[in-house]
Amino acid sequence: EDQVTQSPEALRLQEGESSSLNCSYTVSGLRGLFWYRQDPGKGPEFLFTLYSAGEEKEKERLKATLTKKESFLHITAPKPEDSATYLCAVLPNSGGYQKVTFGTGTKLQVIP
């Protein structure tokens, strides 16, 4: 069974204090790994898709990286507006129809 584990569950940072969020996964072959941001009372907002180990993608203060077992979302010099829950999801590549499995998310709070 596909599993996605995100850590930590919650993270509190001072503005400007860089850190990383972790997403570890167990799938029988990875077709894609997705990162989303979810603000309270809203639906998830797409950030990145990663397809293969070694791949990196950046957007403003966020950089996502991928290895064969986990992905990291690095946040450089975060601002209060980066406060949100960050969700990771995986799409396996084991033939036939497959669906994404989401992790439970990391709730990030950035304090001014």
Place this chain on the structure above:
Amino acid sequence: EAGVAQSPRYKIIEKRQSVAFWCNPISGHATLYWYQQILGQGPKLLIQFQNNGVVDDSQLPKDRFSAERLKGVDSTLKIQPAKLEDSAVYLCASSTRTFTDTQYFGPGTRLTVL
């Protein structure tokens, strides 16, 4: 470009009552998804439509949940009768074709079952 629209935004019902949610995807998106997100958890896929056909509904509790996609555009998700454990946010998402395409989510409907 208009995003995914959902209504209502909030709904409170008594257990054993019925409820329906509506979703209008982004124009031109062939694939539509319904997710259930329980507080503190990630979204769980309930059903996926491609155009007006069901691709996967393996995680849909079919004894009480039903969904349809009218003419391959709008969709409704119904719960009848509701249970306490159905309290959750119901998210609709759409994409151009498949899971590898970016999914765009609506704001969700927060359901409380008393």
